[in-house]
Amino acid sequence: MQINRGGSNLQSEINITPLVDVVLVLLIIFMVVVPLMLRGYDVDIARTSTDTVASQSEEAQVVLGIEPAGCKLLAPPEGEGLPRDCSVTLADQKVPVAELPKHVAEILGGRPTEYRVLFLDVDDRVNYEGVLRILDLAKAGVPDLKIEFLTTQ
């Protein structure tokens, strides 16, 4: 047992191999993740004929209306939310946006998955970011909700 005699055998260097491992793995993660970073919402445009969705009876279709009269969204909303007095029309009833997830879940949450479709009737003047925030709220109520935009040619 010859420990430390002369001191020249002391291993005073830091072992950096684990550090290299971690950094290399981080690098690989970044290289892989960079091209996959887009996020968003899958939507569709409602069609009139030969469409499984449109073939539901008209009463069963739930329409969410967004109008500048109910919600002043002519410019991008400030901060992270929506204007406090903002309200939308869900199935012909006026609903404050804060309660939108709850109401969407009540109306559509109980349906079979293929009928969980929300039709959006959006006024052309409404700001695009505002539309997406309302869409996000509607999806918060029913995560696998399908979104169809009503539109005229």
Added chain:
Amino acid sequence: MLGEPSRMQASINITPLVDVVLVLLIIFMVMAPQMSKGPDVILPNTSKPIEQGDERGQILVSIDEAGGLWIDEKPFNPEYFADGLRAAVGDKTDPKIVIRADARLNFQAVRQIMLAIENTGFRGVGLIAKRFGAQGE
């Protein structure tokens, strides 16, 4: 003394390797938010956008603040948009079209592009947003 060879310094000096890798890592971290294709667009912020899958199978349609149309990196005149879209799709069997539209636009601009895409014969689009607080653009 059989232990004699153990005093030889046989390990490779990896410090320069670490330096290079760290610099690469930093470059990637800095560049990552700026690597998206197309024009500069302020993306809408929302709380829970869903991942849109692998960018490599997608056709990216951008609408800038002025309403200008882009397919991937190229600007397009609205008249030639349908042709450009067909060319971009090529022979892909299941193309996914995503719309990267500026947050300052009104809904009309986006709706018209969605209609144009549907009229070209494609179903469904992804509307790109970014999470609150997420990096980039």
